[in-house]
Amino acid sequence: MRTIALILMLLRPVAAHAGDVTLALRTANGRPLADAVVTVHPANGVPRTPIRFPWSYDVVQQNLQFVPHVQIVPVGATVRFPNRDRVRHHVYSFSRPARFELRLYGRDEARSYTFTTEGAVAIGCNIHDQMTGYIKVVDTPWAARSDAQGRVRIASVPGGAARVTIWHPRLRGRESESVYNVTIPATGTFARQVTLETR
Structure with missing residues (x-):
């Protein structure tokens, strides 16, 4: 006992x-x-337990911008990239923690990517050079x-x-x-x- x-x-x-x-x-x-x-x-x-933040992990493409401009997600999070614009977008990153491409997709469509490494990830649109944003992956x-x-x-x-x-x-x-x-x-x-x- x-x-x-x-x-x-x-x-x-x-x-x-x-x-x-x-x-x-x-x-x-x-x-x-x-x-x-x-x-x-x-x-x-x-803590060794999974990290969860209270906010959405989405990065929305709206008015030819990434919203939010800087997003915070934990290691292992899957981020959605919904397109709310009338034009198509092609999201990409060449950053060391996450090199990826989400090829052309249109309005009301979304793509996702899972971030497995801690660090800062700069993102852009291959069609609209003025679009920049950042995802900070934290542990x-x-x-x-x-x-x-x-x-x-x-x-x-x-x-x-x-x-x-x-x-x-x-x-x-x-x-x-x-x-x-x-x-x-x-x-x-x-x-x-x-x-x-x-x-």
């Missing part, structure tokens, strides 16, 4: 201390930096995109040492990233304003 009780205790999730991460992202000239992707990797690692459940005011909030990050990575297609530096080693509070909020060099 004691053995069974011990096993149940080991299997029961332990409520960890967790804090929130809020960042205000600015360029060197003081302007808000929208569409930056912030990820947090606690020093103790990330952590703690990820978010900055809004039009450059604000980011990531809730319930385990307290303790962590690595915060900020990615944006116009960031200067290796892989268009800035990396910070921080300490997340066990309760409350880790809040910072971050100034970033952009191209």
